[in-house]
Amino acid sequence: MVTEAKVKAVEGYEKTLERWLGNVTKEDVKKVLEMVGKIDKLPYPRLVKLYLDLCSYCGACAEECHIYKTYPKKEFNPAYRTSLLRSVYLRHFTLIGKTFRGLIGAKELDEKMLQEWFIRFYQCTMCRRCGVFCPFGVDNMALVRTGRVFISAALGKTTLDMGRGVDSHLSLGNASFMKEAVFKHTVKFWEEEIKEKKGWEVKVPIDKIGAEMYLIPPNTDFFHSLETMEGITAMFHAAKADWTMSSKIFDVVNYGVFYDDDVWEKIINMHIEEAKRLKCKILVVGECGHALKSLMMLGPSLLGAFPFKVKSVLEVTADYIKQGKIKLNKEANPEPVTYHDPCNAARMCGIIEEPRIILKVVCKDFREMVPNRDRNYCCGGGGGVVLETASHDYRVEVAGKMKVDQIKQTGAKIVATICANCKVELDHLITYHKLDVRWAGVHDLVLNALML
Amino acid sequence: MITVLSYLVIIFGYIALFVFIFGLTYRILGWARLPTGFYWGLYPRPTKWTFSSVIWKIFALPTLFTTDKQLWIAAIFFHIVLFMSVALHFELLGVHFGPEATIDPIGACAGIIALIAVVYYIQRRLGITRSKEISALATHFWLWLLLVQVGIGTYLRAFDVVAPEVYSAFAISVLTFKPTLPPPDLWFLFHAFIGEMYLFYIVFGKPVHSIGQFFSQYILAKPERR
Numbered sequence: 001m002v003t004e005a006k007v008k009a010v011e012g013y014e015k016t017l018e019r020w021l022g023n024v025t026k027e028d029v030k031k032v033l034e035m036v037g038k039i040d041k042l043p044y045p046r047l048v049k050l051y052l053d054l055c056s057y058c059g060a061c062a063e064e065c066h067i068y069k070t071y072p073k074k075e076f077n078p079a080y081r082t083s084l085l086r087s088v089y090l091r092h093f094t095l096i097g098k099t100f101r102g103l104i105g106a107k108e109l110d111e112k113m114l115q116e117w118f119i120r121f122y123q124c125t126m127c128r129r130c131g132v133f134c135p136f137g138v139d140n141m142a143l144v145r146t147g148r149v150f151i152s153a154a155l156g157k158t159t160l161d162m163g164r165g166v167d168s169h170l171s172l173g174n175a176s177f178m179k180e181a182v183f184k185h186t187v188k189f190w191e192e193e194i195k196e197k198k199g200w201e202v203k204v205p206i207d208k209i210g211a212e213m214y215l216i217p218p219n220t221d222f223f224h225s226l227e228t229m230e231g232i233t234a235m236f237h238a239a240k241a242d243w244t245m246s247s248k249i250f251d252v253v254n255y256g257v258f259y260d261d262d263v264w265e266k267i268i269n270m271h272i273e274e275a276k277r278l279k280c281k282i283l284v285v286g287e288c289g290h291a292l293k294s295l296m297m298l299g300p301s302l303l304g305a306f307p308f309k310v311k312s313v314l315e316v317t318a319d320y321i322k323q324g325k326i327k328l329n330k331e332a333n334p335e336p337v338t339y340h341d342p343c344n345a346a347r348m349c350g351i352i353e354e355p356r357i358i359l360k361v362v363c364k365d366f367r368e369m370v371p372n373r374d375r376n377y378c379c380g381g382g383g384g385v386v387l388e389t390a391s392h393d394y395r396v397e398v399a400g401k402m403k404v405d406q407i408k409q410t411g412a413k414i415v416a417t418i419c420a421n422c423k424v425e426l427d428h429l430i431t432y433h434k435l436d437v438r439w440a441g442v443h444d445l446v447l448n449a450l451m452l
Numbered sequence: 453m454i455t456v457l458s459y460l461v462i463i464f465g466y467i468a469l470f471v472f473i474f475g476l477t478y479r480i481l482g483w484a485r486l487p488t489g490f491y492w493g494l495y496p497r498p499t500k501w502t503f504s505s506v507i508w509k510i511f512a513l514p515t516l517f518t519t520d521k522q523l524w525i526a527a528i529f530f531h532i533v534l535f536m537s538v539a540l541h542f543e544l545l546g547v548h549f550g551p552e553a554t555i556d557p558i559g560a561c562a563g564i565i566a567l568i569a570v571v572y573y574i575q576r577r578l579g580i581t582r583s584k585e586i587s588a589l590a591t592h593f594w595l596w597l598l599l600v601q602v603g604i605g606t607y608l609r610a611f612d613v614v615a616p617e618v619y620s621a622f623a624i625s626v627l628t629f630k631p632t633l634p635p636p637d638l639w640f641l642f643h644a645f646i647g648e649m650y651l652f653y654i655v656f657g658k659p660v661h662s663i664g665q666f667f668s669q670y671i672l673a674k675p676e677r678r
Contacts, residue, residue, distance in 0.1 A: 044489035049482065050668045056658045057591060059576075059583035060519045074585040083586060096656045104657075105588030132494055135516040135527070136661045137509065137668035142492060301491030350495035374495050 006071055009393035014119050016390040020160055021118040021151075024111040031154040032117075033109055036089060042149070043261055043302055047142045052086050054136045055079055061130035061140060066377040066402040067123070078130040081120045082143040088113065114151075121147040122159055125399055126258065126383030127343040132374060144383070148259035158259050161387045166255050166263050173270055174219050174251030183250050186222045190230045194237075197230070200452065202237045208244035210279045215245050215313065216252035216271060217286025218420035221441070225423050228287050231443030232313055234450050239325040241316075243284070249274035252291040253420070257298065258384035268299050275308050282309045284316055287441050289344030289419035296349050312345070314418055317446060318354040321361055328361050332448040336365040338412035339442075340403070340426065341376035342419035355418055355442050362449035363414075369406045377402040379417075381425030396432040400425055404433050416440050457641040461648065462631045468648040475655030476663065483667050493674045506669045523576065530569035533562040537605065543616045544623035552616060556609050563606025570599045594657060601646040604639050614640045 039048055061078040062068045068076045075081075083105065090097030090106035097106035107113060124144045131139035152158050158166075165175035172178065187204045194202045205211060215236075221228045236243050249270050256264025275283045283306070285292045295310045320326045339359055345351040352373050359366045369376065380400025385391050403426075407415050415426055415437055426439040508514065511531075517524045540549065540559050549555060574595050577587050608614060614635045625632040634641060654660060 040486060042489070044487075044492065046483055046486040046488050046667070047490070047492060047671060049486060050664055050671070053479070053483075054661045054664045054668055056661055057583065057586040057588075058523065059580065059586065060516055060523070062582035063519050068582070072581065077582055077586055079586045100590070103588070103593075104590040128494065131672065133515045133519050135513050136665045137672050139492065139494070139668075139672065297491045297493075302489060347494055348492075350497070352495065 002071055002073070003397075006397045009397035010071060013123070013391050013394035016388075017119045017122055017159070018115060021115060021157055024114050026111070028155055029109055029111060029114055032114060032150055033088075033092060035150040035154045036085075036109070037093060039089070039093075039146075042146065044142065047139070048146050051082070051138045051140070051143050052089050055082065055086065055138050056136065057083070058135065061134055061138075064133040065130050066127070066380070067125070067399050070401040071398050075120060076123070078124070078140045081124060082138075082140045084113070084117055084120055085143050085147050117147050118151060118157070121151070122383075122385070123394070123399075124383055125343075125378045125380060125385050127378035128347050129343070129375070129378065132347065141383075145259065149261060152260040153262070159384065159388050161389065162255050162258065162384045165253070165387060166260075166267075169251070169253070169255070169267055169270075170263070173249050175253050175255065176219050176223075176251065178219060178222070178251070180247050183219075183222070183247060186226075187245070190226055190233065193226065194230050194234050194447075197447070198234060198450070200234065200237060202233055204233055205244040206247050207278070209277075211244035212242040212280065213244070213282045213284045213316070214275050214278045214280035214308075215243055215284045215286060216250065216274075216291075217313075218253045218288040218291060219251035220253070220420040220424065221286060224427075225287075225420065225441050225444070227444040227447060228441030229443075231441065231445070231447035231450075232286065234447050235317055235320070235326060235443065238327070238450050238452055239320045244278060244280070246274050246278060252285050252288050252295070254291055254294040255384060255387070257290045257294050264294065264298070265303075268294055268303070271295060272299070272303070272306060275306070280308055282311050282316075284311050284313050286313050287418040287420060287423075287443060289342035289348075289422065292351065293344045293348045312349070312351050312354065312418075314345075314351050314354040314358065314442065317443070318357040321357060327451040328446070328449040329451055330362055330364045330449060333363040333414075333445050334365070335363075335413040336367055336411060337363040337414045337416055337440075337445065338367045338369050338407065338410040339372070340369065340379060340407075340415055340417040340422060341373055342417055342422045343376070343378050343382050345418055346376060347374050351418070355416070358442055358446060359416060362445045367410045367412050369410055377406060379403045379422045379425040380429070381421050384421075386421045386425045386428075392428060395425060396428055400429045404429050404435065407435060407437055412437060414438055414440050414445070416442050416445060418442050454636050454638060454641065457638070457645065458633050458636070461634055461641055461644045462626060464645065464648050464652075465626055468651040471655055472651045476660075479655060479660060480663060483664065488671060491674070492671065494672045497673055502670065502673055505673045506666065509669045509673065510665055522572070526569045526572045526576075529565055530573075533565045533569070536562045537566065544620055545627075546620055546624070548616075552612075556612055559609035560606055563602055563609055566602045567599070567606060570595065570602055574599065591658070594653065597646060597649070601643065601650070604643045604646070608639060608643060613637055 057079050065078050087105050087107035088109045091108055121144050126141045128141045168177045169175045191202055194200055254267040256267050292312050380395045423439055430437055576583050614637055618635045622634045
C-alpha cells in the first residue's frame, strides 16, 4: 500500500535529486545528447545496444522489483525507467524514431526529460534482480548505469555524497577523507580490541612487500563495522596467514562502478598499482559487494588479466574452514542468525555459498531468508543510494521495505551480511522500523567463534 | 480494390523482403561488431556448456515461469503455434508437410490457440497496470493487427479459401522476380499484406527479440572466468 509516509519520502528525495542536478540548460541537454550518440564508445556497447533494442515492455521486471512492489507507480517500473533512455535514443538516433516519434514511444531529450533521467536513474538501487527475471535477458541495471554515465561524463553531475567520496578518493586514496595517521591509529585500536576480547596479541602487517595476500577492506568498516576488521585480522592470525594491508591504499570502495567509467578506472588503477607494489599473490577484498564486482569481474574484463588473483575474504575464510586451518565454536553465537545476500556479491560475483559455509559453522541457529541467494531482494541501499544522507527516508520507507519484511519473517536476532553499504542500510532499517534484530558482518561472528 | 491491393502486395512484398533481409543482417552485424566489454554475467552461471543454457532460457522461459505463470503459458503456447504456422507457410515454396486434409485442420487449430494467446496479450496490456503503463500506442497497434492477421489466417485455413498450388505459384513468381497477380481473394490479400507489414516490422520492432536474445542471454549466461 502506498502510504502518505511513502509518498512524502519519495517526493522528498526527488526534490533533493532535482536540486543536486540544478538548473538544466539547453546547452546541458546538447552535451548529454552528444554522449548518447557515442554509445558505441562505451566500455560495454553491445549490452547497451541490445538492451535498448530488446525490451518488449511485458512488465515482468516490475513484478520482481523490490521498489515497484512497495511503491507500484509507473515511475518505479524498471521498464519505464529504462524507457527514458530508450525513447531518447530512438528519437534522436534511429530512422524509425525520427519518422514515427511518439507513435512508437520515441521522445525528445529536453530539460524536463533530463531532470527525470537524473531522478529516476538515481532512485534505482541497481540490484539486477529484474535482470535475473527478464525473459529476454535485458539487464536494466546496465541501462540505468549508462544513463548515469552520460550525465556524469557530459555535466560532471552525480549525487552529493557519492561525489564527495570520489573527490576524497582521487585526492587521498580513500573515500572517507582519512589520512594515513588516522588509519594507523585505527589499526592500533582494533588490535587492542582483539586483545581485550580474545586475549590475543595480534599485529596487523602493514606495507609488507611480498606478502601472499593484500587485504583491502571498505574503509566504512573502520568506523561503522570495526568488528569485521577485528574478525578478519583474528582469523588471519589463527590461520597463521601471510598477509598485509597498505598504509596508502586501504579503501577498496570504487564509486565509479555506480556512475562513471573514468572515475572507476582511476580508482581501480590505484588498487592494481598498490597490489603490484606490494608484490602480493592475492588481492583479498574485504566485506564489500561493489568493490568485489569492480576488481573481480569488471576489472579483468576491461583492463586485461591482473598479475595477481582477486578473492573475496569470504572465499579465504571458507577455504580455511574446509582445510581445517581455523577452529570455531558455534556456541559463541547462540542467537538465531539470518543472512542477507548483497546483490553485487551474490548476483554479480557468485559469492553465495561461502558465507553460508562460514555461518553454518560459527552460528548455532542459521536461518535462510526467503527468497535468498541470487534471487534475494536488495536491502534498499544499492547503487550508491545508501551513500546519501538525504535518501534516508526513501530507503527506509520504500526501497528497503521488502528487506524489513524478509528479516521479520525469519525470526532471527542477527542479520549478517558481507557488504559495507548493506550494513549501513540494515542499520538504518533496524533502527527506523524498531526491529528486535541487530546487524553484523559475517566476520564479526567469526571473531566470536574463533579459537586458537 | 482487389487490383490495387494485388499490386500493393507485390510491390510492398519486395520492399518488406528487402528490409527484412538487409535490415536484420544490419542489426545482427551491428550487435556482433560491438565489443561486450565489461563482464556482466549473472550468477548462478554455467561452468560448462553455455549454449544449452542459453537455448533453455530462450525456449523454456524458466524465469518467466517463476514470475508470471499465466504469461508463461500464453507465451509458450503462442510461440509454439507461431513456429508451427510459419513452418506451414513453407507451402508457399512448395514444401508440404503432409496431405492438405491434415495440414489445414492443424493450421486452423494452431491459429485458434494463437488467437487465444493474442487476446490474452491484449487483455494484459489493457488490464494489468505494470504492463499498461509502459505500453506505447505502437505496441497496441501491432498486437491488434496480430489479432486480425491470425484471425484471417485461421479463417483461410479452416475454410480452405485458396488452394495451396495457387498461392504457391504466386509466391514463387514473386521470388523469381517474375511476379504474377495474386489470387483474387480479398482475405488472402489482406493476410499477405499484413504478413509483409510484419516482415518489415521485425527489424524495427519488438519481434527483433527473437534474434537479439541469443546475444543478450549469452552475455548473462557466460561461463565463469574466475
